[in-house]
Amino acid sequence: MKHTESLKKNYQFRYVYNRGKSMANRHLVLYLVKNGTQANRLGISVSKKVGKSVVRSHVTRLIRESYRLMEDELKLGYDLVVIARANAADAGYHQISGSLRHLFKKQQLLLPLPEKKNADS
Numbered sequence: 001m002k003h004t005e006s007l008k009k010n011y012q013f014r015y016v017y018n019r020g021k022s023m024a025n026r027h028l029v030l031y032l033v034k035n036g037t038q039a040n041r042l043g044i045s046v047s048k049k050v051g052k053s054v055v056r057s058h059v060t061r062l063i064r065e066s067y068r069l070m071e072d073e074l075k076l077g078y079d080l081v082v083i084a085r086a087n088a089a090d091a092g093y094h095q096i097s098g099s100l101r102h103l104f105k106k107q108q109l110l111l112p113l114p115e116k117k118n119a120d121s
Contacts (some may be wrong), residue, residue: 003076004067007043016043016081023106027099028059028063029083029092034105038075040074043081057095059084066097074109 007013021032034040044063046056054070088096104110 002056002071003039003074005041007041007052007079007081012041012079013043013081015089016079020025020079020081021107022053023103024085025099025102026087027096028065028087029085030100031081031083032078032109035079036077037075040071040076041079042109043079044084045081046084046088049082049086055089056084059088059091062088062091063100064094066093066100069097070101070104071111073111074104075111078109080103 007016016033020031022029022031026032036087044060046059046063047080048056050056050059063084067082082100088099091099101110
């Protein structure tokens with residue numbers, strides 16, 4: 001991931017939980033807070049309620065890959081924590097990716113798309 005570091009420490013996650021705004025949908029919960037840098041930091045949390053270790057690892061990989069592919073479309077300077085809900089265990093890549101995009105849209109994190117120039121003018 002080009003513009004993104006990982007949140008790894010417990011105190012980093014706690015800071016985002018306590019100070020951040022949250023938004024949720026069927027599969028995921030997103031917490032975010034501005035970090036004052038020119039990079040995003042991503043934390044992913046998948047609890048034992050989601051499933052056994054193989055399932056949790058799979059959901060984590062789906063979330064990370066979905067984020068990686070839309071990373072260039074996101075505003076910079078945020079700490080993000082994505083939490084998987086129990087429904088995420090049964091979801092495929094497209095459902096997870098759609099849920100993540102939905103949350104980013106609701107939080108206005110997506111950059112506006114550049115306008116295409118007409119070939120006629």
